[in-house]
Amino acid sequence: MRQLLYCLLLWCCVTQLYAEESVERVAQSLGEVKKFNINGTPQVVHYTEEDYRFDSQFWTMAEDAEGVLYFGNNDGVAIYDGERWSLLRLPNGSTVRGLKYASDGNVYVGGYNDLGRIVRNDIGQYKYVSLLDVLRPEDRNFEDIWQIDELDGFVVFRSFKQLIAVKNRRAVTLPAHGQFTRMNVINDHLYVVDHWGIKRLNLKNLETEKLIASDRYDGEELCALLPGRSKRELVIFSRVGKSYSLDLVTSKFELLMNHVPDDSGDQIFCVIKSREGSYFLGMINSKVRVFELTDQRLQEGRTFENLQNNTVLNLYQTRDGSVWALLNKGIDCIEIPSHISKLFEDAAVYDALLYDHKFYVATNQGVYVATYEGDEATLSSDDFSIVPGLEAQAWSLHLYEGKIVVAHDRGVYVLEGQRTSFVNQTNGVWKVIPIEGKPHHYLACAYDGLYLIKYERGSFVYKNKINGFDISGRDIMQSVEDNTFWVCHGYKGVFRIKIDDDYQRTTSLEQYTDQNGLPSAYNNNISIWKGDTVFTTVDGLYRYDRTTNQFELYEELTAVLGRDHLIRKILQDDDKTWYVKEDEMGFFYTSDTSRVYRDLFLSLKGSLLKSMELILPLSDSGVLVGTNNGLYKFNIGKRNEVVTAPTVITQVKYKNQEDSVIYCPLVSQRGSHLKLPNNTSSLTFNFATPRFSTQKDLQYSYKLESMDRQWSEWDEVSEKEYSYLKAGQYTLKVRSRTTFGDRSEEVAYVFEIEPVWYQTKGALTVLAVLAVIGLVLARTLVRQKIKRTKEEAHRVKTSLELEIKNMTLERENENIELEKKRLEEDVVQKSKELANYTILLLKKRELLAAMAAELKELRSKIKNASNREIVRSMTRRINLNLQDEEHLNVFDANFERVHQEFFNELKVNFPDLTQKELRLCGFVNMNLTNKEIAAILNISVRGVETARYRLRKRLSLGKEINMVEFLATLSSTSEEGVIEESDEDYFND
Numbered sequence: 003m004r005q006l007l008y009c010l011l012l013w014c015c016v017t018q019l020y021a022e023e024s025v026e027r028v029a030q031s032l033g034e035v036k037k038f039n040i041n042g043t044p045q046v047v048h049y050t051e052e053d054y055r056f057d058s059q060f061w062t063m064a065e066d067a068e069g070v071l072y073f074g075n076n077d078g079v080a081i082y083d084g085e086r087w088s089l090l091r092l093p094n095g096s097t098v099r100g101l102k103y104a105s106d107g108n109v110y111v112g113g114y115n116d117l118g119r120i121v122r123n124d125i126g127q128y129k130y131v132s133l134l135d136v137l138r139p140e141d142r143n144f145e146d147i148w149q150i151d152e153l154d155g156f157v158v159f160r161s162f163k164q165l166i167a168v169k170n171r172r173a174v175t176l177p178a179h180g181q182f183t184r185m186n187v188i189n190d191h192l193y194v195v196d197h198w199g200i201k202r203l204n205l206k207n208l209e210t211e212k213l214i215a216s217d218r219y220d221g222e223e224l225c226a227l228l229p230g231r232s233k234r235e236l237v238i239f240s241r242v243g244k245s246y247s248l249d250l251v252t253s254k255f256e257l258l259m260n261h262v263p264d265d266s267g268d269q270i271f272c273v274i275k276s277r278e279g280s281y282f283l284g285m286i287n288s289k290v291r292v293f294e295l296t297d298q299r300l301q302e303g304r305t306f307e308n309l310q311n312n313t314v315l316n317l318y319q320t321r322d323g324s325v326w327a328l329l330n331k332g333i334d335c336i337e338i339p340s341h342i343s344k345l346f347e348d349a350a351v352y353d354a355l356l357y358d359h360k361f362y363v364a365t366n367q368g369v370y371v372a373t374y375e376g377d378e379a380t381l382s383s384d385d386f387s388i389v390p391g392l393e394a395q396a397w398s399l400h401l402y403e404g405k406i407v408v409a410h411d412r413g414v415y416v417l418e419g420q421r422t423s424f425v426n427q428t429n430g431v432w433k434v435i436p437i438e439g440k441p442h443h444y445l446a447c448a449y450d451g452l453y454l455i456k457y458e459r460g461s462f463v464y465k466n467k468i469n470g471f472d473i474s475g476r477d478i479m480q481s482v483e484d485n486t487f488w489v490c491h492g493y494k495g496v497f498r499i500k501i502d503d504d505y506q507r508t509t510s511l512e513q514y515t516d517q518n519g520l521p522s523a524y525n526n527n528i529s530i531w532k533g534d535t536v537f538t539t540v541d542g543l544y545r546y547d548r549t550t551n552q553f554e555l556y557e558e559l560t561a562v563l564g565r566d567h568l569i570r571k572i573l574q575d576d577d578k579t580w581y582v583k584e585d586e587m588g589f590f591y592t593s594d595t596s597r598v599y600r601d602l603f604l605s606l607k608g609s610l611l612k613s614m615e616l617i618l619p620l621s622d623s624g625v626l627v628g629t630n631n632g633l634y635k636f637n638i639g640k641r642n643e644v645v646t647a648p649t650v651i652t653q654v655k656y657k658n659q660e661d662s663v664i665y666c667p668l669v670s671q672r673g674s675h676l677k678l679p680n681n682t683s684s685l686t687f688n689f690a691t692p693r694f695s696t697q698k699d700l701q702y703s704y705k706l707e708s709m710d711r712q713w714s715e716w717d718e719v720s721e722k723e724y725s726y727l728k729a730g731q732y733t734l735k736v737r738s739r740t741t742f743g744d745r746s747e748e749v750a751y752v753f754e755i756e757p758v759w760y761q762t763k764g765a766l767t768v769l770a771v772l773a774v775i776g777l778v779l780a781r782t783l784v785r786q787k788i789k790r791t792k793e794e795a796h797r798v799k800t801s802l803e804l805e806i807k808n809m810t811l812e813r814e815n816e817n818i819e820l821e822k823k824r825l826e827e828d829v830v831q832k833s834k835e836l837a838n839y840t841i842l843l844l845k846k847r848e849l850l851a852a853m854a855a856e857l858k859e860l861r862s863k864i865k866n867a868s869n870r871e872i873v874r875s876m877t878r879r880i881n882l883n884l885q886d887e888e889h890l891n892v893f894d895a896n897f898e899r900v901h902q903e904f905f906n907e908l909k910v911n912f913p914d915l916t917q918k919e920l921r922l923c924g925f926v927n928m929n930l931t932n933k934e935i936a937a938i939l940n941i942s943v944r945g946v947e948t949a950r951y952r953l954r955k956r957l958s959l960g961k962e963i964n965m966v967e968f969l970a971t972l973s974s975t976s977e978e979g980v981i982e983e984s985d986e987d988y989f990n991d
Contacts, residue, residue: 112147
C-alpha cells in the first residue's frame with residue numbers, strides 16, 4: 003500500500019512538472035510569434051499582349067519625371083502612363099533597343115541607323131524627333147543602338163561600331179576597335195568594353211584609360227559593369243555566369259562567385275544593382291535571381307520564379323523601387339517596396355501558427371508547414387509542404403500542452419513533431435478551447451455540439467459529448483460564470499449554456515435572438531475588447547446585461563465602427579484593435595479611437611473569409627491576413643506615411659454638332675484655360691497617375707465644379723465624358739488612390755463653354771441698352787395709356803352714376819307704384835271689412851228691433867204682472883242698446899282710418915260739417931240705402947231723408963247733382979291729388 007502511495011505521489015509530481023513545462027513552452031511559443039519577423043515574396047504584376055496589344059519582346063526601358071514608362075521593343079517605343087498603352091514607331095520601323103531619360107527632360111531613343119528623342123505636343127500626343135541631322139553622313143551607318151547613357155551633359159549612344167556623344171545638337175563619334183560590347187556610367191565615369199577589355203573613357207578629350215584586359219576574365223562576354231561596395235570597386239558580371247570584383251585603385255581583380263553551374267546551360271543576360279544594394283540577375287532560363295554583396299562574397303537571396311517567361315532580356319528599377327523585368331515575351335513588375343507580400347497561395351487560409359521554428363497554415367486543402375531558421379525568414383509557397391494525414395479542410399490550429407491541436411473537418415488531430423494522431427470518436431470540429439478552472443480539460447466546438455477532451459498521460463483523449471446541446475457553433479467563449487459558455491450560430495442566434503460540474507450535460511440552455519435585444523439572429527460573433535465580452539452584429543456591437551437578461555448596444559465601440567454594415571470580427575492586440583466590417587478590414591489604436599486606418603487594406607476587398615477571418619498580428623508592425631486565395635503579410639511600419647503622386651490629364655477632346663473629334667491642348671495645366679464653342683456636344687477627359695503604374699486596380703474620383711456638389715464614387719474608369727454642358731466656366735478636379743492606400747494629388751483643369759452670340763458681353767451690352775430704351779419708351783407709353791385710361795374711366799364713371807341714378811329713380815317709382823297698389827288693395831280689403839261690419843251691424847239692429855217688437859206684443863198678452871215686468875225690462879235693455887252710439891263711434895273710427903284722405907278733403911272743403919254729417923257722408927259714400935242707414939242710426943227712413951236733404955244744402959249741391967257720385971268724385975280727386983303731390987315731391991328730390 004505504501005508503495006502504491008509513493009507511485010501516486012511520484013506520478014503527480016511528474017504530471018505537475020510536465021504541466022509547468024507545457025505552460026512555459028506555450029508562453030515561449032507566443033513570445034516567438036511576437037518576436038519573429040516573417041515576410042513573403044513581393045507580388046509580381048504581369049503585363050501581357052492583351053494589355054499592350056503589340057509585339058511582346060522587350061529590350062529596354064526608361065521612366066520620365068511624371069512616371070510615364072517607355073519600353074523599347076520590336077515595333078518601336080511602347081508608352082504606358084499607368085492607364086493606357088500607346089506605340090510610337092520610328093520612321094524606318096526598326097527595333098528600339100536603347101532608351102534613356104536624360105536630365106534635360108527628354109527621352110532619347112536608339113534604333114537601327116536612327117537616333118532621336120521623344121517629345122509630347124500640346125494635345126498630349128507623343129512624337130519622334132530624329133537627331134540624324136547632327137551626324138556627318140559618313141557616321142550615319144552605325145546599325146543598332148544597344149545602349150544610351152548620360153554624362154557631363156552628353157547623351158551617349160552605343161552601337162557595336164561606334165559611340166555617339168550628343169550635346170547641344172553637336173555630335174562627337176568614337177569608332178570601335180573591333181566592337182563596343184558594353185557601356186556603363188558609374189560614379190561619374192564612363193566605362194566601355196571592347197575586344198581589348200575594360201576601359202575608362204574621357205568624353206572631353208575622347209581619351210581612354212585601359213583598366214583590365216579581356217584575358218583576365220578569359221575573354222568572356224561581359225553583360226554588366228556595376229558599382230561595388232565603395233566607389234573604388236566595380237562588380238563585373240559575365241554572360242557565362244561569373245561575377246568579378248575590380249579595385250580601381252590597386253587594379254586587384256578577383257572572382258566573386260560562379261552563379262551558373264557548368265552543365266546547366268543557363269546564362270546571365272542582364273544585371274542591375276538596386277538602390278537597396280541588391281544585385282538582380284536576369285537569366286536566360288531561370289528568370290530573376292537576387293544576390294547580396296557582403297564583406298566576403300556574394301550571397302544568394304530569393305529567386306523570383308513566378309514570372310511569365312524564363313528569359314529576362316533587361317531589368318530596370320523605377321523611382322518607386324519596383325523592379326521591371328523585360329522578358330522575351332511580356333513584362334513583369336516585381337513590387338519590391340510594396341507593404342504587401344504573399345507567403346502562401348492557391349488555397350483559402352483559415353488559421354496560422356508559429357511554433358518551434360515551423361510555420362503552420364490551416365487551409366481548405368489541409369495543413370501545410372514550412373521550416374525557418376533564426377528570427378527572420380522570407381517564405382513562399384515553394385517552402386510549404388502538406389502535413390501527411392491532415393489533407394482536406396482544416397479550420398483552426400491551437401497550441402496546447404506543447405502540442406499542436408488541429409480542428410479538422412474529420413475531427414480533432416494532434417500534431418507533435420512529424421507524428422500526427424487522431425482523437426478518436428470526434429467528428430467535424432470548428433475549434434478547441436481550454437476550460438478555465440479545469441486544468442487539462444478542453445471543449446471542442448463540433449458540427450453536432452460540444453465534446454469534452456482531456457489531456458492525460460501525454461495524450462488528448464475524448465471523454466464524452468455534452469448532452470443537451472446538439473447545435474453546431476463556429477464561435478465559443480467561456481463566460482465569467484462557472485461552467486458557462488457563449489456559443490454563436492450563424493443563423494440561430496447566440497446560446498448561453500451552463501454545464502454541470504462533471505461536464506456530462508447542460509443544466510441550462512438559453513437562446514438569444516432579435517427578441518432579446520440583438521438586431522438579428524444572423525451573423526453574430528463573440529470577442530473580447532477591453533475586458534468586455536462583445537458581440538458583433540449586423541447593426542453595431544452589443545454586450546450582455548445580466549440584470550435585464552437582454553443585449554444592449556455597446557456605445558463606445560459602435561461609435562468608432564458605426565452601424566451601417568455587418569461587423570464580422572473584433573480583435574484587440576496590444577495597442578491596436580483590428581476589425582472586419584463587411585468586406586473592409588482595418589484597425590484603430592485602442593487608446594485613440596479618433597482615426598480608423600482602412601486604406602492600407604483595400605486590396606483585400608472580396609477576398610476575406612466571411613466569419614472565419616484570420617488576423618494574426620506580428621511584432622514588427624506587421625499582420626498576417628488569410629484570404630480565399632492565400633496568406634498575405636501587411637507591413638504597416640512601411641506605410642506610416644501614405645505615398646502621394648500627381649494625377650495628370652493625359653488627353654482632352656470634344657465633338658461638335660457634326661461629330662468631328664477635336665483634340666484640345668492641355669493648356670489648363672499651365673495657368674490658362676481652354677475655351678470651347680457653344681456647339682460642343684460632348685467633352686471627354688482621360689486621366690492617369692503614372693507614378694502608380696504598377697497598380698492595376700487604380701481608382702479615380704472626380705468633381706466638376708459649378709455642376710457637381712460632391713466628389714464621385716471611387717471607380718476604376720480613367721475617363722469621364724460630359725455632354726451638352728451649359729455655357730460658363732468649369733473646373734474639373736481629379737484624384738486617384740491605390741488599393742494599398744496611396745493617394746494622388748488633385749489635378750485641376752479649367753475650361754469654358756463659350757456662350758452663343760446673343761449671350762456674349764457685346765451682345766448683352768447692346769441688349770441692355772436696347773432694353774433701357776425700350777423701358778423708357780414703354781414707360782412713356784404706359785403713362786399715356788394710364789392717362790387715357792383714367793379719362794375714359796372718369797367718363798364711364800359719370801355715365802354709370804347717371805345711369806345708376808336713373809335706375810334708382812325708376813326703382814323708386816316702381817316701389818311707389820307697388821306701394822300705391824298695395825295701399826289700394828288694402829283700402830279695398832278694409833272697405834270690404836267695413837262693409838261687412840256695417841252689414842253685420844245692420845242685421846244686429848234689425849234683429850234687436852224685431853225682438854223688441856215681438857216682446858212688446860208678448861207683454862200685451864202676458865197676464866202675470868211679474869212676467870210682464872220681465873219682458874218690459876228686456877225690451878228696455880234692447881231699446882237702450884239700439885240707442886247706444888258706441889258702435890257708431892267704432893264705425894266712425896274705422897271708416898275714417900280707411901278713408902282718411904276722403905275725410906281730410908271733406909274737412910278742408912267743408913269745415914263746418916258736424917260729426918254726424920261726416921258719418922252720413924261716409925254711409926252715402928259706401929252707397930248704403932236710406933233704409934240701411936236708418937237701421938244703423940236707429941232712426942226712421944224719413945229722418946235719414948231729412949238728414950240727407952240738409953247735407954245737400956250744407957254741401958251746396960243742386961238737385962241735378964247726385965250726392966253719391968259727388969262724394970265718390972271728391973274721394974278719387976283727393977286721392978289723385980295726393981298721388982300727384984307725391985309724384986311732384988319725388989321729382990323735386
